[in-house]
Amino acid sequence: MKVLAACTLVPILCFAFQDLGSKYGGMDWLTYDYTAWALMIAPVLMLVLFIRNRELIRNPRTGATFSQTIKIVAGMYGLWNIIGAIGYSWLAVISVLSSLAILVGDRQMKKRASA
Template sequence: MKYLAVFTLAPIFCFAFQDLGSKYGGMDWLTYEYAAWPMMIGPVLMLLLFIKYRELIRDPRKGANFSQVVKMVSFLFLIPNVFAALGYSWLAWISVLSILTILVADRQLKKQARA
């Protein structure tokens, strides 16, 4: 859960520091790329974490919170990454596909666990 928190909060903090630093701090070097790249890298790292701990999703007694948190964070990152893919960089499609993989695989793992 620590890694998931880092992968979630790092892009959010980057957006906050970028906005405050460029607006009030006079730091012109803080561009939107400073915040966009962590937002695009976070879902890929979450997918790797999801693959590593997929047995937590199969056993709902041990990993119910992990599954719910991963799905919530994936939905949180889905909209900004779609906009980034459309307007900023085609590399954001990798993040979008990672998010969709997490959402679909979570459902499939839960179905397999019930069967």
């Protein structure tokens, strides 16, 4: 859960520091590129975390919180990366596919576990 929290919070904190640092701190090196890359890397790291913790998804008693949290974050980052793929870089498509893999994989694992 700590790694999932880090993957969730780091891009959000990058947005906050970019906004505050560029407006009030006079830090010109804090650009939106700095934030966009953190936003594109997080879903890929979450996919690795999802694959490594498949057993948590299959067992609803121990992994309900993990499953619910990773789905919410994957959906949120999937939406932001769709916008990023349109407006920033086509490399965000990799992050969108990672988010979709998490959302679809979670549903498939739960169906197989209940059957």
